[in-house]
Amino acid sequence: MQRLGVGQGASWIAEGWRLLRSRMTLVIGVVILTYVLLFLASMLPFVGNVVVALASPFLMGGIYVVLHRLREINRRAEAEPLAREQPISWDLLFSVFQNPAPRKSLIGYALVSLGFQLLVLLILAGFVAVALSGIDHTVLTDPTATDKQRIEQLWPILTSPSAGILWVTVLVMSVLYGMAVFFVVPLIVLRGAKLWPAMRASFAAVTVNWLPFLVYALIWVLLILTVPFTLGLSLILIGPLMITSVYASFEDIWPEAASSDDETSGSDKPPFEPQEHTSTVM
Template sequence: MKLQLVIRRAPAKAALEWLKQGWLLMRAQLLLLVLFWLMLSVSLLGLLHPLLAVVSTLLSPFLMAGFYEGIVRAQQQKPLTLSTLWQPLKDGQHRAAFIRLAALNILFSIPSQLLIQQQMPLWETGQADLLALFALVAMAAINAMLFAYAVPVIYFLREQRLWPVLQASFMACWRNVPALTLYGVLSVLLVLTGPFTMMISLILILPWLAISFFLSFREFFVLTPARPDEAAVFEV
């Protein structure tokens, strides 16, 4: 049966459900905390050296897919181990798509980095260029929408072509601005508790938000038969 991708619209209040279910899932499977912090640790290695930054960026889609795989296993009450995080690295099916995605992410970040370097001396002297600041925010928003769901679309929906992947991620964000905006506001409020707890609360809040965000992917994406006379909707 040939399937086609359908992107659902979720109500704004869905953000509350993602957070609720994400908390329950994390509380039930604390190993997700470990997987998240291992993934983040590898990403932070890129701050030590430019070469490590390239390596960590290339590894990022694989580790993110492994973390998402851990969430799905926790939802299905299947065994979860530390090796789950590295499983996508062993799977050659998605390797080329993930490497292309990481390379494209690096390419798309170059204009923002150049603009930041150009504007940094002005910001340090308090002479901010509002037009440049607006351009930077716009580029950051577009990049976030293009790549927000790219990894799970490749890994779970088996789409290897980058343009359909980026298009699906962008459209999912575009069609669900209210829910994602509410989720973003709530996320910021939760993160702002960090300074009041000497950042200790972030140990739980950051993985909680990462799990909850993946649940939005499960909310937005469905697969349906390409022909209307074929059977019903398949959940991702």
């Protein structure tokens, strides 16, 4: 694992854009197809959310496989220009479903994700239940009540000073969880890591590279602010760019040649130990 300079936060987005631009139709296509498939899965009665949680890591892994293949072709094209014309099959998006190696870890990640969501919901539900004790809250269960009436009763509770502590707690939990899973899918799919070593490595990578990630996040805030001005059309590029830039940061922190010697498959030793590496590429 590399410890990078602050300027790398901007270079990840620049590299992600170069990767996206090299096969724009392909990258945008696989990302949109993934979103469509997950949306359709979410419409399944009773089991929609579970199916989405289980399928998401596999489809995201497929996107990273496509990006990895695209980057290999782009690198080869530097010496062999004709390599740039090599086709990339859309079947790669579903290749992770057929690969037994990462299956257990990806399913485990899906279960961890569901568990975290359930924990947050239980915390919020518990807070609301305690806050409503001793208060007439029949309007919340009254089938004739409108959503406006329910919101009017819940709003003072959710904006109270005690609720502020709750929201800060949930925010901190979400940030820590996000750090632990930020690189989990590419680590499992592209580097062969197991779930828990991948989560530890992801958390460590974001922690030691907090400065470039701060720059990265600030740039993304500015990019997302452009969405209303484009009537949402910029999302067609922003969504895929977000994924390609994450892939670029992953490859920057864990260069493939260096990671091939790491023990990622099941040892309790934290994989991808940090190394000092300051890049001047912008």
